[in-house]
Amino acid sequence: MKSSPLFRLLCLVCLAVTSVTAWAATPPDNVSVRYKDSRHFTEARRSFGLHLVKADAYLEPLKTYIAQRASRILAPGQRLEIEVTDVVRAGQYEPWRGPDFNDVRIIKDIYPPRIDLDFTLYGADGKVLRQGSRKLRDAAFLSRGSPVNQDSLRYEKSLIDLWLRKGAGEL
Numbered sequence: 001m002k003s004s005p006l007f008r009l010l011c012l013v014c015l016a017v018t019s020v021t022a023w024a025a026t027p028p029d030n031v032s033v034r035y036k037d038s039r040h041f042t043e044a045r046r047s048f049g050l051h052l053v054k055a056d057a058y059l060e061p062l063k064t065y066i067a068q069r070a071s072r073i074l075a076p077g078q079r080l081e082i083e084v085t086d087v088v089r090a091g092q093y094e095p096w097r098g099p100d101f102n103d104v105r106i107i108k109d110i111y112p113p114r115i116d117l118d119f120t121l122y123g124a125d126g127k128v129l130r131q132g133s134r135k136l137r138d139a140a141f142l143s144r145g146s147p148v149n150q151d152s153l154r155y156e157k158s159l160i161d162l163w164l165r166k167g168a169g170e171l
Contacts (some may be wrong), residue, residue, distance in 0.1 A: 077124025
């Protein structure tokens with residue numbers, strides 16, 4: 001049986017997507033990201049009742065994203081350990097808007113994303129090159145986002161990207 005060119009093209013696209021997804025899901029071995037007591041994060045304390053959000057819904061994808069993005073800026077042989085100490089996602093629930101908005105996170109410039117972290121950068125020889133704490137903030141986060149990006153973590157990911165771009169020299 002002969003397959004159509006369209007069918008073969010669809011198969012190639014599916015194979016490419018599967019390959020990219022499998023590659024993206026593989027955590028890099030030169031970056032370690034962990035959370036310090038995520039139950040006490042500001043975001044976790046704000047999550048209750050109708051607004052209860054499972055931490056894994058945003059922490060696991062954020063952890064994977066941080067590891068993948070940070071691994072791109074490291075020199076060969078370097079290793080980076082990151083401990084996230086607090087997360088505040090962009091936006092807030094505004095219960096005064098009424099029951100129709102109970103599960104709607106309102107994004108305004110007065111609710112910026114915040115991520116606090118500690119890091120240690122090791123050289124290829126295992127010696128500590130840099131370490132420190134960072135309080136990632138971006139008051140202009142709304143002007144950086146794309147209106148077509150529907151990722152629920154787009155503002156937090158942008159904050160990580162901003163730190164890695166600006167902080168590559170101070171990492």
